[in-house]
Amino acid sequence: xxxxxxxxxxxxxxxxxxxxxxxxxxxxxxxxxxxxxxxxxxxxxxxxxxxxxxxxxxxxxxxxxxxxxxxxxxxxxxxxxxxxxxxxxxxxxxxxxxxxxxxxxxxxxxxxxxxxxxxxxxxxxxxxxxxxxxxxxxxxxxxxxxxxxxxxxxxxx
Amino acid sequence: xxxxxxxxxxxxxxxxxxxxxxxxxxxxxxxxxxxxxxxxxxxxxxxxxxxxxxxxxxxxxxxxxxxxxxxxxxxxxxxxxxxxxxxxxxxxxxxxxxxxxxxxxxxxxxxxxxxxxxxxxxxxxxxxxxxxxxxxxxxxxxxxxxxxxxxxxxxxx
DNA sequence: CTAAAATCAATGACATATCATTGATTACAC
DNA sequence: GTGTAATCAATGATATGTCATTGATTTTAG
Numbered sequence: 001x002x003x004x005x006x007x008x009x010x011x012x013x014x015x016x017x018x019x020x021x022x023x024x025x026x027x028x029x030x031x032x033x034x035x036x037x038x039x040x041x042x043x044x045x046x047x048x049x050x051x052x053x054x055x056x057x058x059x060x061x062x063x064x065x066x067x068x069x070x071x072x073x074x075x076x077x078x079x080x081x082x083x084x085x086x087x088x089x090x091x092x093x094x095x096x097x098x099x100x101x102x103x104x105x106x107x108x109x110x111x112x113x114x115x116x117x118x119x120x121x122x123x124x125x126x127x128x129x130x131x132x133x134x135x136x137x138x139x140x141x142x143x144x145x146x147x148x149x150x151x152x153x154x155x156x157x
Numbered sequence: 158x159x160x161x162x163x164x165x166x167x168x169x170x171x172x173x174x175x176x177x178x179x180x181x182x183x184x185x186x187x188x189x190x191x192x193x194x195x196x197x198x199x200x201x202x203x204x205x206x207x208x209x210x211x212x213x214x215x216x217x218x219x220x221x222x223x224x225x226x227x228x229x230x231x232x233x234x235x236x237x238x239x240x241x242x243x244x245x246x247x248x249x250x251x252x253x254x255x256x257x258x259x260x261x262x263x264x265x266x267x268x269x270x271x272x273x274x275x276x277x278x279x280x281x282x283x284x285x286x287x288x289x290x291x292x293x294x295x296x297x298x299x300x301x302x303x304x305x306x307x308x309x310x311x312x313x314x
Numbered sequence: 315c316t317a318a319a320a321t322c323a324a325t326g327a328c329a330t331a332t333c334a335t336t337g338a339t340t341a342c343a344c
Numbered sequence: 345g346t347g348t349a350a351t352c353a354a355t356g357a358t359a360t361g362t363c364a365t366t367g368a369t370t371t372t373a374g
Contacts, residue, residue: 001305003281004269008175009215010288013297015172016215016361018165020295023362033328044218050353058166060175060331067330076360087339087352112161122287124160126280133275134292138177148158175333180332189359205319217361222324225361244322244369321370331360341350 025107029100034059035066036104042093043101045150048089056147061139076100106138178212182264191216191224193261196233199250200258202307206245213304217297233257 022033031039032058041056043049048056054063058075071077076097082088093101135141179190188196191214197204198213204262205213211220225248228234239245250258292298 001308002269003285004272004276005265006305007276007281007285007288007299008269009301010285010292011168011175013215013292013295013301014288015168015184016218016297017292017295018168020362027287030221034330051351058170059291061173062332063353069354070329085340086298087350089353108162112159112165117165118290119161119287123280123283127287128160128167130276130279130281130284131164131171135167135170135174138174139169140173143164144163144170148163151158177332191360208321219362220323221361225358226324242322242370245322316372316374318371318373320369322367322369324366324368326365329361329362332358333356335355335356337352339350339352339353341348343348344346 001148022107022111023150025111026104029101029103029107031104035071038062038064038067038071039093039097039101039104040108041147042077042091043098043105044147047090047092049082050091051088053091056143058140058143071097179264179268182268183261186260186264188208188257188261192228192233192258195221195224195228196250196254196258196261197265198304199234199248200255200262201304204247204249206239207248210248213300213307215297215300218300228254 019033022036026033026036029036031074037057037059038053038156041053045052045056050063050068053068054060057064060067068079072079075094078092078094078097080090082090132141135144176190179193183190183193186193194216195210198210200215202209207220207222207225210225211217214221216294217224225234225236229236232251235249235251236255237247239247289298292301
């Protein structure tokens, strides 16, 4: 098999299997992986408008109306109209949302911990660099770059 | 940002961006990336039952009833009952399906060709090796391993 | 042989993902 | 200031993905 083809399918496979594992870890919280990403983004950068959340998400490009809508219904996110621009909404975490975000952090750290020994001695830096080439300048790459850049600024990040 | 967390999001991002690019390339054929994977699997290994197709797919675990169902409706796949086991269906490509599969091969090769210079000199082998560790023994890893193993056997692969 | 277990495909239920359109609101060109 | 363009959120439409259940069929244990 062509190595690039193999790489293509392996990236899909790794994404799916990682997602399956993480989904399992999130089950006690009753949250999906996408929902957990939204909670983490809001925890670090709230308040945000819908479009700003979208610009920070890797899991979904465009405006995550329905994803956020379900989380508002679930009492995780508070949504009000922006005082300065009535086109925008102001999204922030509820108490429940903040609690969940903190628990997600723990779960993530546990998840990363299980992966650490496997990655030991591997050229992780090179791999990160290689993947960055594929996403740089594209929506998901911009989202991730924005999150990395914002990390220093925020009080919660 | 934790390198493992960065890697996690980069894999998701690379998968999404690659999929977006490939989707664009498939647009002239009116096919989705999942549909193209089914066509390629059937082209190489037909006839297959629904569950056998599922075991060879990375894009979807379990039995891809609805994915295949839409392709039968679209005239890409022929579906009949298995003569030996009436629980099973026999899936094979129609003329249209076979034509599409051949065109997909060309598009894939073009796609891989555009990636070749970018990956030149990069630790692609290391990345492939690392990703294999993540998926080995899991459904998508088994699917990919099966496809690699079957490559020598089949007349079409 | 026959009852229980296993297999297979279809389908219900739910949550994404993606693209396009719509309607309200704001920014901007002049 | 006003008409036009741009922005924002919501929603329709379509196709995935995932898990669970169901009903038909086959296998298997005895």
